Amino acid sequence: MGPIDRRERERLALRARIMKKARRLFAEKGYEAVTMRQIAEAIEYSPRTIYLHFKDKEDLFWELCSEDFRSFGEGMAQVLAIADPVARLRQLGSAYAQFAMSHQHHYRLMFMTRHPEPVGPQDPCKGNPEADAYALLVVTTREALEQGRFRPGLEDPELLAQIVWACLHGVISLELTHGQEAYIPWRPFQARVEAALGMVLHGLLRESETESIPPSKPKRSRP
Amino acid sequence: MGPIDRRERERLALRARIMKKARRLFAEKGYEAVTMRQIAEAIEYSPRTIYLHFKDKEDLFWELCSEDFRSFGEGMAQVLAIADPVARLRQLGSAYAQFAMSHQHHYRLMFMTRHPEPVGPQDPCKGNPEADAYALLVVTTREALEQGRFRPGLEDPELLAQIVWACLHGVISLELTHGQEAYIPWRPFQARVEAALGMVLHGLLRESETESIPPSKPKRSRP
Numbered sequence: 001m002g003p004i005d006r007r008e009r010e011r012l013a014l015r016a017r018i019m020k021k022a023r024r025l026f027a028e029k030g031y032e033a034v035t036m037r038q039i040a041e042a043i044e045y046s047p048r049t050i051y052l053h054f055k056d057k058e059d060l061f062w063e064l065c066s067e068d069f070r071s072f073g074e075g076m077a078q079v080l081a082i083a084d085p086v087a088r089l090r091q092l093g094s095a096y097a098q099f100a101m102s103h104q105h106h107y108r109l110m111f112m113t114r115h116p117e118p119v120g121p122q123d124p125c126k127g128n129p130e131a132d133a134y135a136l137l138v139v140t141t142r143e144a145l146e147q148g149r150f151r152p153g154l155e156d157p158e159l160l161a162q163i164v165w166a167c168l169h170g171v172i173s174l175e176l177t178h179g180q181e182a183y184i185p186w187r188p189f190q191a192r193v194e195a196a197l198g199m200v201l202h203g204l205l206r207e208s209e210t211e212s213i214p215p216s217k218p219k220r221s222r223p
Numbered sequence: 224m225g226p227i228d229r230r231e232r233e234r235l236a237l238r239a240r241i242m243k244k245a246r247r248l249f250a251e252k253g254y255e256a257v258t259m260r261q262i263a264e265a266i267e268y269s270p271r272t273i274y275l276h277f278k279d280k281e282d283l284f285w286e287l288c289s290e291d292f293r294s295f296g297e298g299m300a301q302v303l304a305i306a307d308p309v310a311r312l313r314q315l316g317s318a319y320a321q322f323a324m325s326h327q328h329h330y331r332l333m334f335m336t337r338h339p340e341p342v343g344p345q346d347p348c349k350g351n352p353e354a355d356a357y358a359l360l361v362v363t364t365r366e367a368l369e370q371g372r373f374r375p376g377l378e379d380p381e382l383l384a385q386i387v388w389a390c391l392h393g394v395i396s397l398e399l400t401h402g403q404e405a406y407i408p409w410r411p412f413q414a415r416v417e418a419a420l421g422m423v424l425h426g427l428l429r430e431s432e433t434e435s436i437p438p439s440k441p442k443r444s445r446p
Contacts, residue, residue: 028253028255029252029255029256030251030253030256032251032252033252033253111397111400111401112335112396112400113400114400114401115401134407151425156410158408159410159414159415159418160418162394162397162410162415162418163390163394163415163418163419165393165397166393166394166397167386167390167393167419167422168393169393169396169397170388170389170390170391170392170393170396171386171389171393173335173392173393173396174334174388174389174392177335177336177337178334178337178338181338184357186385187381187382187385191382192382192385192389195382195383195385195386196389196390198426199386199422199423199426199427200422200426202374202425202426203421203422203425203426203427204422204425204426
């Protein structure tokens, strides 16, 4: 390998380092509170170096956002292998919670941080993998509705997707924000995820369906 | 009224102004990112003035926290007038969502901001009104369990309280963080709250009880 390969490798490695540090800072402090100078200081480079890789803070943020939603969307899309929409819904919920715990900085940046005003039609998140993971959820609630699996009165797949997402997001975000505080006798995170999924499925399915609720398959026992 | 009354009134008014501005800054930027100097600048006083009212940033934060959880807890406690635990559970959920929308800075500070490490047994939130509002929720799930209103298999009132809370918190926090973003076709906030409460109640109640689910009473139509 010649020196050009080496330089390109070094350039990509530095770019990845900048992004990793920036993700952490944005996740911990919020987008507004972080400056390019702080990111540079954190990786011990000059701000000038960062500007060789990213036009400005917004550019850096959207690159991160784009990368994170893409890998998240790809991970979630694996549940498409599950044909039954009810079983798929449960697996989507479990996979989402597992992603959040194994990618806490990603999760904070993606779902717990206000994003800067999108730049109109160029908004790189629009129609991108978050929309895809969301679209995957809507496809799943729509399929369950069409198969008559949900109780009478439920009919809007978007509304149902939004409350299922919210329920899981609530368990995850309370854990990430307040899980360390001792004044709530928190039950183990995995128990809360399973109980929430049980409540969601019993809450949506028609009575004759509730016996078919797939058994929980805890993936990890995080206390 | 003499000058001492006037001075005391002015002192309290300034203290309230400091707290209001600090709540907003903490809610927007997070506890870590805010300095006493920034709070002082925002109200156009010297940092010295703030230190006449609060020992340090942590003291100011816990005073805010204490005040907010107290008034929140008092508001929530009004649902104790409802004897039926299932109707009370629904009303608690509605009241919680309504509080969040009418007190967005309070809500962000209380439930969406990581709090500084509590100072051990002096932690002013411990056993305080948040624990009280939480305790109120646990009392309600326990009562419903004892009355045999929930489906078989549900038995831990703390776990149930934690997932009911999480579900509402999820609807609220997604709204506060991402509700302005256009790439999700958000249904109206109030519709999401009602649908989530319906899912929660259908998800917890035994089948013979679901006909008794109290009708929704939307309080406000916020699009």
